[in-house]
Amino acid sequence: MHSLTEAYELLLKKIKWNTATIGVIGLGYVGLPLAMQIANNKFKVIGFEKDLNKLKAIENKVCYIQDVNAEQFLTSIHNKYFVATDDFHLLQVADIIIICVPTPTDKSGNPDLIYVLQAITAIAEHASENCLVILESTTYPGTTQEVLLPILDKANFKIGVSCFIAFSPERIDPGNPQYKTFNTPRIVGGVTQNCTELAKSFYKQVLESEVYSVSSPAVAEMEKLLENTFRNVNIALVNELTMLCHKLNINVWEVIDAAATKPYGYMAFYPGPGVGGHCIPIDPKYLVWKAKQVSIDMPLIQCADEINNRMPKYIVDRLNHYLEDGQQRIKPPHITVIGLAYKKNIDDYRESPTLSILTDINKLHYHWSVVDPNICTFSFSHQTYNTVPLTELLISSSDCVLILTNHDNIDYQMIDKHAKCIFDTRNTDYPFTNARYYRL
Known part of the structure; x- marks a missing residue:
């Protein structure tokens, strides 16, 4: 039986009585939904954010994360269960501090923990000694114990006695209609x-889901990387199979559906123009980097990454082939791209394969327009662009419509009727009858 300290018992009581003050560092796609869920359970939440645009939006009661319930957002602010600030001195009043900051990679694919280091340094400087610190940002195995722990230890926090540290990986799936934060x-x-035990008690208090404990932060960190590496590898498998099926004139989508009839030993994954978002393209790189630190090669994971990274060029090569299908071109073609977001029905275009495809299209000096009803403006190649409305004139004047994200709120019937050529990389759920309809 583990011995219970005075600080442990006091924090546990605050959790059970909803009197703990919660600090959430980072109010992005992970932090803001979590902060709202905690506030919805009548805990006082202080959100810490350096991005002044986000703070201004919150001040004006504008919710900038699509998956956050707007009514819940306004209620939490109105009832003063949630406030946002860039004053990290206020960490001193937080009983539980959750780190939800980005963990990108650098140009070489190595982990960049700058935001995590900034967060834990602020905690070491300003937080009360009696607190629970939870890292949710996805990172390599060992980060919690090798990076966070020494910083707090050096600041004289008594780990496991009055200060408690845990890792609990975020599992955000933007646009998922069934599974949310709660x-x-x-x-x-x-x-x-x-x-x-303290971290587990906290999550059980604010969530409506099962909370499972593992033996160490490293196990939890590795578990998260396994989740997304599993997806990356299987997506690479079907992407590679797609290239072969195309050469053999076999419908890969029919092949996948046929395989999915097996009730065991198979899980359906689907091809596409590449992988996007902050998780699947990034997390396997953390795993490969960590493996190199202990002299282990990860050829399967690296190969999967290479296959998925090749998909944008493969899409453009296929597009170019369809454009040249019996056509004599006098001027560069115009491509209407449907979808900027990395998956359907969301407004997030981080690491979207559309950006890589636009880069390759630019190299061919093609003209292009992007239609995405969920995104108004986007940054690409050091410039800011506007998406455009979907109109009959746009479609009829385009040489090809390239469907990269199959949002539900797109008028596919109109596209089918007026497009000269359609290249659908997502097997869109619409019965296209266009004479020049091509599918990945």
């Missing part, structure tokens, strides 16, 4: 048993 199962791994 009902997605959680994994928790603490530095000590007290750390694990």
Whole structure:
């Protein structure tokens, strides 16, 4: 039986009585939905954010994350369960501090922990000694114990006695109609048993899902990388199979549907123009980097990454072939791109394969327009662009319509009727009858 300290018992009471003050560092796609879920359970939440645009939006009661319930957002602000600030001195009043900052990679694919380091340094400088610190940002195995723990230890926080540290990986799936922050199962791994139990108690108090504990933060960190690497590898498999099926004149979508009839030993994954978002393209690189630190090669994971990274060029090569299908071109063709977001029905275009495809299209000096009803403006190649409305004139004047994201709120019937050529990389759920309709 683990011995219970005075600080542990006090924090546990605050959790159970909803009197703990919660600090959430980073109010992006992970932090803001989590902050709203906690505030919805009548905990006082202080959101810490350096982006002044986000703070201004919150001040004006504008919710900038699509998956956050607008009514819940306004209610939390109105009832003063949620406030946002860039004053990190206020960390001193937080009993539980959750780090939800980005963990990008650098140009070489190595982990960049600058935002995590800034967050934990601020905690070491300003937080009360009696607190629970939870890292949710996806990172490589060992980060919690090798990076966070020494910084707090050096600041004289008594780990496992009065200060408690745990890792609980975020499991955000933007646009998922079934699983949200509140009902997605959680994994928790603490530095000590007290750390694990406190973190587990907190999540059970604010979520409506199962909370599972593991033996260490490293297990929880590795588990998260396994989730997304599993997806990356299987997507690469079907992307590679797609190239072969195209050469053999076999419908890959029919092949996948046929395989999915097997009730065991198979899980359907689908091809596309590449992988996007902050997780699937990034997380496997963390795993490969960590493996190199202990002299282990990960050829399967690296190969999967290379296959998925080749898909944008493969799409453009196929597009170019369809444009040249019996056509004599006098001027550069115009391509209407449907979809900027990396998956359907969301407004997030981080790491979207559309950006890589536009880069390759630019190299061919093609003209292009982007239609995405969920995104108004976007940054690309050091410039800001506007998306355009979907109109009959746009479609009829385009040489090809390239469907890269199959949003539900697109008028596919109109596209089918007026397009000269359609290249659908998503097997869109519409019965196209266009004479020049091509599918990935």
